[in-house]
Amino acid sequence: VTDAGSPEARRTREERYAELAVHVGANVQAGQLVDVIARVEHAPVVRAVTREAYRAGASYVDVYYTDQHIRRALIEHAADELLSWTPPWLLSRAKEVGRERAAVVALTGDAEPDLLADLPGERVGRARMLEIAEESNRQINERLNNWTVIGVPNEGWAQQMFGEPDLDRLWKAVEYTVRLDEDDPVAAWRAHVERIGERARSLNDLQLDSIHFTGPGTDLRVGLLPESRWQGVESHTAQGIPYVANMPTEEVFTTPDLRRTEGHVRSTRPLALYGRIVKGLEMRFEGGRIVDVKADEGAEVIEGQLETDDTAAYLGEIALVDGTSRIGKTGLTFFDTLFDENATCHIAYGSAYAEAVEGGVIEGVNVSTVHTDFMVGGAEIEVDAITRDGTALPLLRNDVWQL
Amino acid sequence: MAVELDERLERYAELAVRVGANVEEGQNVFINAQIEHAPLARALTRAAYAAGARYVDVTYRDQHVRKAMIELGPDEALTHTPGWMKERGEALAGAASLWTTGDPEPELLSDLDGARVGRAQMKALAEIGRRHMAERVTNWSGVAYPNEGWATEVFGEPDVERLWEAVAFCTRLDEPDPVAAWRDHMARLETRAAQLNELRFDALHYRGPGTDFTIGLLPTARWMSALFRTSQGREYVPNMPTEEVFTTPDPRRAEGTISSSRPLALLGEVIRGLRLIVREGHVVEVEADQGADVVRSQIASDDGASRFGEVALVDGTSRVGQTGITFFETLYDENATCHIAYGFGIPEVFDGDAGDDLNVSSVHTDFMVGRPELEVDGLTKDGQTVPILRNETWQLPE
Numbered sequence: 120v121t122d123a124g125s126p127e128a129r130r131t132r133e134e135r136y137a138e139l140a141v142h143v144g145a146n147v148q149a150g151q152l153v154d155v156i157a158r159v160e161h162a163p164v165v166r167a168v169t170r171e172a173y174r175a176g177a178s179y180v181d182v183y184y185t186d187q188h189i190r191r192a193l194i195e196h197a198a199d200e201l202l203s204w205t206p207p208w209l210l211s212r213a214k215e216v217g218r219e220r221a222a223v224v225a226l227t228g229d230a231e232p233d234l235l236a237d238l239p240g241e242r243v244g245r246a247r248m249l250e251i252a253e254e255s256n257r258q259i260n261e262r263l264n265n266w267t268v269i270g271v272p273n274e275g276w277a278q279q280m281f282g283e284p285d286l287d288r289l290w291k292a293v294e295y296t297v298r299l300d301e302d303d304p305v306a307a308w309r310a311h312v313e314r315i316g317e318r319a320r321s322l323n324d325l326q327l328d329s330i331h332f333t334g335p336g337t338d339l340r341v342g343l344l345p346e347s348r349w350q351g352v353e354s355h356t357a358q359g360i361p362y363v364a365n366m367p368t369e370e371v372f373t374t375p376d377l378r379r380t381e382g383h384v385r386s387t388r389p390l391a392l393y394g395r396i397v398k399g400l401e402m403r404f405e406g407g408r409i410v411d412v413k414a415d416e417g418a419e420v421i422e423g424q425l426e427t428d429d430t431a432a433y434l435g436e437i438a439l440v441d442g443t444s445r446i447g448k449t450g451l452t453f454f455d456t457l458f459d460e461n462a463t464c465h466i467a468y469g470s471a472y473a474e475a476v477e478g479g480v481i482e483g484v485n486v487s488t489v490h491t492d493f494m495v496g497g498a499e500i501e502v503d504a505i506t507r508d509g510t511a512l513p514l515l516r517n518d519v520w521q522l
Numbered sequence: 523m524a525v526e527l528d529e530r531l532e533r534y535a536e537l538a539v540r541v542g543a544n545v546e547e548g549q550n551v552f553i554n555a556q557i558e559h560a561p562l563a564r565a566l567t568r569a570a571y572a573a574g575a576r577y578v579d580v581t582y583r584d585q586h587v588r589k590a591m592i593e594l595g596p597d598e599a600l601t602h603t604p605g606w607m608k609e610r611g612e613a614l615a616g617a618a619s620l621w622t623t624g625d626p627e628p629e630l631l632s633d634l635d636g637a638r639v640g641r642a643q644m645k646a647l648a649e650i651g652r653r654h655m656a657e658r659v660t661n662w663s664g665v666a667y668p669n670e671g672w673a674t675e676v677f678g679e680p681d682v683e684r685l686w687e688a689v690a691f692c693t694r695l696d697e698p699d700p701v702a703a704w705r706d707h708m709a710r711l712e713t714r715a716a717q718l719n720e721l722r723f724d725a726l727h728y729r730g731p732g733t734d735f736t737i738g739l740l741p742t743a744r745w746m747s748a749l750f751r752t753s754q755g756r757e758y759v760p761n762m763p764t765e766e767v768f769t770t771p772d773p774r775r776a777e778g779t780i781s782s783s784r785p786l787a788l789l790g791e792v793i794r795g796l797r798l799i800v801r802e803g804h805v806v807e808v809e810a811d812q813g814a815d816v817v818r819s820q821i822a823s824d825d826g827a828s829r830f831g832e833v834a835l836v837d838g839t840s841r842v843g844q845t846g847i848t849f850f851e852t853l854y855d856e857n858a859t860c861h862i863a864y865g866f867g868i869p870e871v872f873d874g875d876a877g878d879d880l881n882v883s884s885v886h887t888d889f890m891v892g893r894p895e896l897e898v899d900g901l902t903k904d905g906q907t908v909p910i911l912r913n914e915t916w917q918l919p920e
Contacts, residue, residue, distance in 0.1 A: 159557045159582060166586040173594035180591065181604050184557055184582035188525065188564040192578065196571035206579055208613060212606035234525070 132290060135299055136269065137167035139366065141175050143308045144267025145222040146362045149176030152221040159184050160230035161271040168224050177222075183212070187234050194238050194246045202242060205250035213251045217258040220358070223266035227457055230275035232391075244393055244423055252488050260473040260480060262355070265362035269297070270457050279454050296367040296445045296458065308363070315351035318439075319371045321522050322349040328507045330437055330514070332384065332464070334500035336401060341437050341466065342379025344484070346477040349373045354474060367446060369461040372438035374471040377485040378407040380434050387463060388494035391454040395420045400493060408432050409468060425468070427489050435471035435485040439464050440496060442518030456492055464496025464515070528561070530686070534665070534695055535565035537762070539573050541704045542663025543618045544758040547574030550617040552610070557582045558626040559667040566620050575618070581610070585630050592634050592642050600638060603646035611650040619662035623853050626671035628787070640789065656869055658751070661758035665693070666853055675850050692763040692841045692854065708759065710920070711747035714835075715767045717918050718745040721908065723900035726771075726833060728780060728860075730896035732797055737833060737862070738775025740879050743871045745769045750870060763842055765857040768834035770867035773881035774803045776830055783859060784890040787850040791816050796889060798864075804828045805864060817887075821864065826883030832863035836892060838914030843892075852888055859892025860911070 141147050153172040157165045162184075169180045194202065216223060235243050258264055270276075272293050274284035281288060294300050301307040327347075332339045351371040353361050386400035399415030409432040412421050425432045438460070440447065446462040453459050469489035473479040480486060496502070502515035513521040539545050551570040555563035560582070567578045591599050603611075631639050654660050666672075668689050670680035677684060690696050697703035728735040748764035751757050782796035795811030805828040808818045821828045836843065836859050843858040865885035869876060898911040909917040 159560050162557055162584060162586070166584065166590065169587045169590040170594060173590055178596060179599045179602055179604070180587065180595070182584060182587045184584070186560060186564065186580060186582070188560070189567050189578065189580045191525070192564070192567045192571055196568075197577060201577050204577070206577070206610075206613075208606045208610035211609050212604070215605055 131167070132294065132299070133163050133167040134171070135304070136164060136294075136297070137171040139297065139299065139304055139308070140168055140224055140267055140269045141171040143305055144269060144363050144366050145224050146265050146360060147172050147175040147177055147222040148265070148360060150178050151176070152216070152219045153177040153180045154216045154221045154223045155180060155182040155226070156223070157182065157184055157226035157271070158228075158230065159186050160273050160275070161226045161228065164226060164269075164271045172222070172224070181212075187229075187231060190246060191235060191238065194235065194242050202246045203249045205248040209248065210250050210254065213254045217254065217261075217263045220263050220356070223264050225266065225268045226271045227268060227455060228271040228273055228276050229279075229455070230273045232275060232279045232454065236395075240393070240395075240420070240423070249488065256470060256486075256488070262357040262474055265356050265360045267363055267366055268457055269366045270453075270455055276455070280451060292449055292451060295449065296461075298367075298445070312352045312363070315369070315371060316353060318520070318522070319349040319351040322371060322504070325504060325512065326507050327504050328509075329379065329505045330439075331503040331505055331511070332495060332500055333503075334497070336385030337383065337495065337500060339382040339384040339404070339495070340380065340505075341434065342376045342407075343373065344376045344476065344481070346481060347373045347375065348475050348477055350475050365457055365461075367458065367461050369440050369444040369446060370438035370465075372436055372472070372475065374473070374475040374484055375434050375437050376407070376483040377430070377433040377435070377471070378483060380404040380407045384466070384495050386493050386495060387497040387500065388459060389452055390417075390491075390493045391456070391459070392417070392420050392424070392491060396454070397421060397493075407434070421491075424489055424491060428487050430485050430487040431469050431489045433468065433485050433487075434466055435469050435487065435490055436465075436467035436492065438466070438492075439502065439514060441515055441520040442498070443520070447518070459494065460492040463494050463518075464500065464502060465492045465494045467492040528565075530690065530695070531561060531565045532569070533700070534690070534693065535562065535569040536572070537693065537695060537700050537704070538566060538620060538663055538665045539569040541701055542665060542759050542762050543620050543661050544756060545570050545573040545575055545618045546661070546756060548576050549574075550613070551575040551578045552614055552617055552619045553578065553580045553621070554619070555580065555582055555622040555667075556626065557584050558669055558671075559622040559624065562622055562665070562667040570618070570620075579610070585625075585627060588642065589630055589634065592631065592638050600642045601645045603644040607644065608646050608650065611647050614654055615657070615659040617660060619660050621662070621664045622667050623664055623851060624666040624669055624672045625675070625851070626669045628671065628675050628850065632791075636789075658753045658870075661752050661756050663758060663760050663762060664853060665762050666851060672851070676847060688845050688847055688849075691845065692857075694763075694841070704759070708747060708749045711765075711767055712749060713920065714916070714918070715745040715747050718767060718769075718900075721900055721918075722902070723908070724903045725775070725901040726910075727899045727901055727907070728891060728896060729899075730893065732781030733779060733891065733896065735778035735780040735800065736776070736901070737830060738772035739769065740772050742873070742876065742879050743770045744873070746871055761853055761857075763854065763857050765836045765840035765842055766834040766861070768832055768868070768871075770871045770876075770880060771830050771833050772803075772879065773826070773829040773831070773867065776800045776803045780862065780891055782889045782891060783893040783896070784855060785848055785850075786855070786887075786889045787852070788813070788816055788820070788887060792850070793817060793889075803830070820885055820887060823885055824883050826881045827865050827885045829864065829881045829883070830862060831865050831867035831881045831883065831886055832861075832888065834861050834888075835898065835910065836860050837911060837916040838894075839916070843914070855890060856888040859890050859914070860896065860898065861888045861890045861892070863888040
């Protein structure tokens with residue numbers, strides 16, 4: 120029982136969330152520069168994160184607010200060559216974050232998911248600061264920063280999920296998925312790190328050659344590299360600072376061999392991409408490459424993305440999630456990858472995480488400017504691990520972890 | 523989904539872009555706004571692109587983030603300017619710039635350590651701004667965004683619509699053709715400035731309740747309206763509204779007693795009944811019914827702070843004055859009536875290097891002295907007295 124006058128009861132949900140993001144997520148160190156990236160609609164959580172970061176000893180908290188309406192005006196009015204232009208001062212800002220080995224807290228949660236829907240899709244797709252995307256790719260691969268991404272509930276997002284702006288319902292769903300419903304969320308995360316970490320260790324011990332998904336519309340073999348390392352929940356910077364890059368997270372994941380994916384796969388959940396919803400996605404792979412894309416809705420968004428660069432059509436991630444996933448248990452589609460990818464098993468085409476490979480960006484590790492996760496798991500999907508000596512071991516049956 | 527636009531807000535933004543900053547085709551445009559002003563920042567962005575802007579860069583600031591820094595951050599954070607902000611500041615040279623005011627939470631910092639609040643300023647960025655101002659390389663303008671917090675400060679209730687009506691009236695947005703109305707308005711203020719320049723007054727004399735004050739003027743300083751020009755000759759109006767003609771006085775010559783006629787919002791406090799006793803150009807004594815300490819500490823902050831940097835004349839035709847409202851926002855209140863500022867002088871009024879004629883200080887605080895009972899005279903070198911204002915009516919031929 121919490122006394123209404125106790126410090127615990129006086130803390131707002133934003134403060135409790137911020138505490139988790141700063142101490143467990145980004146794990147801000149005393150003396151660190153802290154970079155906060157958010158949309159203007161995220162201000163209540165941004166402010167709480169800022170206060171908590173200073174309490175954790177941040178040397179300076181640099182908050183950068185973005186605004187989709189400003190982006191919309193750019194897409195509508197600016198010259199073609201400015202759509203993907205990076206203002207030099209913003210590139211400097213991104214570089215400073217790497218150079219200073221800053222802690223980073225990035226906030227998602229789209230307040231107006233349909234804002235760009237009436238604009239030409241081709242211009243919307245091109246309107247992103249390419250030099251910043253490349254710079255942050257580099258920083259992630261060099262593991263310079265302890266960072267985290269959290270979702271900020273807002274009315275527009277709730278409207279998209281529930282058909283009504285039920286902000287409290289969304290807050291409760293988010294709090295459940297990030298374990299803020301627990302009496303001691305920090306302890307709950309410690310246990311979670313341990314449990315998923317143990318899964319990653321046991322997969323690494325098995326010396327796997329590939330993962331095999333079978334089910335309705337799916338028969339897919341994803342080849343791994345001998346250097347592929349399974350990871351879960353907790354990551355480490357090159358300097359050894361532990362952090363949790365995504366909150367929530369339920370997956371164990373690794374980087375596949377980009378050359379060795381064969382077969383076909385049917386997506387098991389809708390996918391929100393660039394303001395569109397892709398439904399009934401099916402893909403066929405040959406020699407690692409996506410050679411055929413079909414969907415009931417939104418196939419052109421995927422096809423456009425796959426043409427971005429030469430390596431976009433190869434896999435960069437494979438992740439396993441079982442039925443204990445809190446996101447999966449909500450039964451909700453969040454229309455936000457941070458959440459939806461943690462509902463069930465997923466794979467991603469595009470860039471890989473070098474951290475999940477012994478030796479980093481070696482041959483067979485994909486590098487691309489895109490990275491799109493889509494969901495391929497579920498109760499009807501059987502997942503087997505194939506060891507290097509050819510033995511098949513069941514990993515998932517009816518969403519239950521078999522090891 | 524198309525964006526639903528508020529027609530009045532769009533027209534307001536268009537006025538700020540076309541008349542205020544006077545954005546030139548192909549220019550980069552920098553917008554600085556508080557996050558609570560996002561609707562205005564968005565409208566300004568649209569208007570800037572419509573005016574032919576190349577690229578619009580919006581940086582939002584958040585007073586709560588600043589508060590967290592002042593309250594919980596280390597000392598070094600208070601004056602820190604992130605490297606990228608300096609780079610962005612430098613990029614304003616040759617560009618257009620717009621900033622927004624209208625504090626949604628005027629009391630937000632009032633419970634913090636005043637010394638830390640005073641120190642919390644991005645010093646390097648302010649320095650870049652001062653340099654650009656002196657080099658006249660940016661066409662810029664400031665406009666206010668009506669919001670609930672500000673409306674509550676003004677009216678005691680969050681009547682945003684009432685505040686909007688006052689703002690629309692003051693900025694001539696209520697006119698059928700606001701751009702034409704501004705052209706006429708600035709031409710009238712320019713005529714006044716030209717008149718005053720022809721008369722070559724040696725000093726101004728203020729006489730009224732609690733006031734008997736003479737301040738010297740400089741042969742080197744011109745009277746101006748707020749119709750500014752960049753070094754490239756592009757005209758812009760840095761403040762909307764503006765009703766004043768102003769000059770920089772002789773920092774060595776001021777004598778007497780001058781009393782404020784309206785409350786003044788300063789560093790999170792409200793100063794009422796301010797009275798300054800002035801000897802040989804210096805404020806030597808500060809009295810006030812409320813808040814005297816804030817003014818005293820400001821005047822003590824450096825050498826030039828106790829000398830005067832601006833005199834501005836505003837008559838009863840001022841739309842800000844006509845509203846009868848105290849806005850607790852200098853952008854508005856200084857345009858309600860005649861005002862004077864202690865602290866740094868305005869370099870634009872000098873044709874060449876001002877030398878010692880320009881007061882140097884880190885502060886510049888405008889306070890209102892005009893009221894119907896105040897008489898303002900111009901004094902010529904040969905001893906003539908020429909009435910300028912009586913009963914808030916302009917006395918020189920128009």
